[in-house]
Amino acid sequence: MDNRREWSIYRDELVSAIVSLGFPGEFGNQIAKQLGSPKAMQRMCKYLNNVKPKSAELIADEMLSICTEIERWKEKKACEEANANYNRMLWEGLFDDE
Template sequence: MADNPEDLKQQIIGLVEEKGFPGELGALAADSLGSEHAMLRMIGWLRNSQPRRAEDIADEMLAICEDRDNWRRKKESEFYQQKYNRYLWDMKK
């Protein structure tokens, strides 16, 4: 399996079309996901699900984006907490 973004986007489009929805929906979902990891998650979901409505695909794409954003916020928070802890440690010296 190729992991470059354009190939992943084409896979999403193809899977969305296989499910009976327009390729434009797949392109929009792939563009919105943003990262290769998120695209791979969407591909996995599309392979293992039977969405009945276009909204099902959009909902899953939004859930994946929310997970990605939560992870990003968590890592940012950990980074700044570490800096703050270092600051407090240095103040004690």
């Protein structure tokens, strides 16, 4: 399944879950746009189906929490890659000794 189709499927699922809680569909579209990835939207759907929040603020707060966690994970991976490159440089040397 291509990424656009997957994104569209999870967006529709998220919007449907938000509408079923009594909120407007446009709110669901904006939440989906902010989350940005199918996995994040799937995670948000699980939250909505399990917790069934009563206010838009709770939904927005969970969305921000998911986005923050994703950003931290990306930063962690970037730091790990930079550290691996630095260690490789220390091990192999900065310049070739040929």
